[in-house]
Amino acid sequence: MLLIMTDTTPATITLPENGQGGRNKNEMRVESGTEVTLEDVLAIVTDNVDETVKIAPYKADLLISNVASENKYNYDFSKGFNTNYKGRYNLYYEYEDAAGNVSTAGMMIM
Numbered sequence: 001m002l003l004i005m006t007d008t009t010p011a012t013i014t015l016p017e018n019g020q021g022g023r024n025k026n027e028m029r030v031e032s033g034t035e036v037t038l039e040d041v042l043a044i045v046t047d048n049v050d051e052t053v054k055i056a057p058y059k060a061d062l063l064i065s066n067v068a069s070e071n072k073y074n075y076d077f078s079k080g081f082n083t084n085y086k087g088r089y090n091l092y093y094e095y096e097d098a099a100g101n102v103s104t105a106g107m108m109i110m
Helices: none
Strands: 012-014 043-046 053-055 059-063 088-096 102-109
Touching: 012 102, 043 102, 053 088
Parallel strands: none
Antiparallel strands: 012 043, 043 053, 059 088, 088 102
């Protein structure tokens, strides 16, 4: 009899060490004007079957104020951030393993 194992366990996304602080354990606090590079926001993905990899956020939003027209959704973070805008950058991570299990995580830069 052949036994087939199915991977039903999603991967674990570990936020960058400097993004594991704050009240909700998912905040990176920086002074205004500080440059945050893409390398600074790479997360580590570990899976029970697939290799460990680093991933970048797939999306970022810059929330400047309560005025929707001033907020920048789908902010281009490909070269990192220059935090000259006072506000909150929301970063979104997603990973799908080879078996199709999806993991998500989020981090704020404040």
